[in-house]
Amino acid sequence: MAEDIAIPQGPNKAAIAVSRHVDQDRLWRRLMEMATHGATDNGGVNRQALSNEDIAARALLRSWGAELGLQASVDAIGNLFLRLPGKREDAAPILSGSHLDSQPCGGKFDGSYGVLAALEGVEAMRSAGIEPVRSVEIVAWTNEEGSRFAPGMMGSTVFAGARDLDRVLAVRGKDGTSVGEALARMLEVESDLPRRKLGVRPAAFIEAHIEQGPVLEAEGRIVGVVKGIAGKRVFGVSVTGEKGHAGTVPQRRRKDAMIAAARMVAAIDDALAAKGEDVKFTVGRFEVEPNAPSVIPSEVRFSIDLRHPDANSLTKLGDWIGNLCEENRRNCEVTVDELSHDPPLDFPEPMRAFIGASSTTLGIPSMEIYSGSGHDARHLHYLCPTGMIFVPSRGGISHSEEEWTEPDHLADGARTLTVVLATLATR
Ligand SMILES: [Zn+2]
Known part of the structure; x- marks a missing residue:
């Protein structure tokens, strides 16, 4: 001892x-x-x-x-x-x-x-x-x-x-x-x-x-x-849609994982930007599959790095991320995994x-x-x-x-x- x-x-x-x-x-x-x-x-x-x-x-x-x-x-x-x-x-x-x-x-x-x-x-x-x-x-x-x-x-x-x-x-x-x-x-x-x-x-x-x-x-x-x-929470988000031909699948029938992911990121950014200077929010990794110019993306994975010096704010804002992704997924599926949560x-x-x-x-x-x-x-x-x-x-x-x-x-x-x-x- x-x-x-x-x-x-x-x-x-x-x-x-x-x-x-x-x-x-x-x-x-x-x-x-x-x-x-x-x-x-x-x-x-x-x-x-x-x-x-x-x-x-x-x-x-x-x-x-x-x-x-x-x-x-x-x-x-x-x-x-x-x-x-x-x-x-x-x-x-x-x-x-x-x-x-x-x-x-x-x-x-x-x-x-x-x-x-x-x-x-x-x-x-x-x-x-x-x-x-x-x-x-x-x-x-x-x-x-x-x-x-x-x-x-x-x-x-x-x-x-x-x-x-x-x-x-x-x-x-x-x-x-x-x-x-x-x-x-x-x-x-x-x-x-x-x-x-x-x-x-x-x-x-x-x-x-x-x-x-x-x-x-x-x-x-x-x-x-x-x-x-500062405290930090890291999330991994996976959005699953459906592959398809960029020229033939009608827009309204698509399950475009890229569009859904982009909406999620924009919604989280809008929401967090209103919460003051202490919030730091970064999407540093974005992976698209199949990542081909003429194929509707079937799968998108991205990372979220969220930081805040206040423990309560970090918990609240981080807990919000899942909802914002869910609200913006359209007809795709989304899963949000928390990879780490280090309090300030x-x-x-x-x-x-x-x-x-x-x-x-x-x-x-x-x-x-x-x-x-x-x-x-x-x-x-x-x-x-x-x-x-x-x-x-x-x-x-x-x-x-x-x-x-x-x-x-x-x-x-x-x-x-x-x-x-x-x-x-x-x-
Ligand atoms: Zn170092």
């Missing part, structure tokens, strides 16, 4: 000294080297989960960990850990990291930054000659993005017990490969790594990440202390105050900020005291090859993270 850690009000002196060992150039060099794995022609990264590029990125991370003498291990869903042992080996570790997988046309910083900032923090502790009381562990969570295998955050949800390992292993990607098959291949390459148990409760989890939005840049702040994460959450106030105080002590301007995007920290939140640190994204751009964060902002985020980790680990 892991004991709860008391969250301090501010950083301790030893930790502040450790943060002076954060090396901006080293962090930048590592980010750029990491970005060579899956590098795209336009300066971005295509490093999807469990791919060769992902495996190579993990090997690179391990090589940096080995140089520092960190103990590497992996769990059954492929989460990769690098451990700096503390004096009290039996005490729950302080955990920090993010993910190394990317979107198909992702940037250099999403995910990698959180992993490499944690590594920078551990290296700073080493350089400062600090031996932590609690062990500090760096983690790279498996498949956060969910673009090759959906839904994402597989590593953190399985780790936190929010999803069943066997169900996740059975998920198939577009090319027909299952998570189980792709994971087995990766673990075969990494068979020298010791296996660890799933879900051993950390004392705390801190995730650094790029903001992926425009707020910090607009406000002229460098560190965002993340207040919470607020990270614990003491953790936010501690991160804010740490940033202030270092003279780095910070502010509280809400996250519209999901992160692995969402699932750790239910397991242990959890917090997040954001750094600015130029133009708010992310999930894009254009993604950019200034090197000194990345370093300031890493300094804040380091102070937080070192304080928690030395108490």
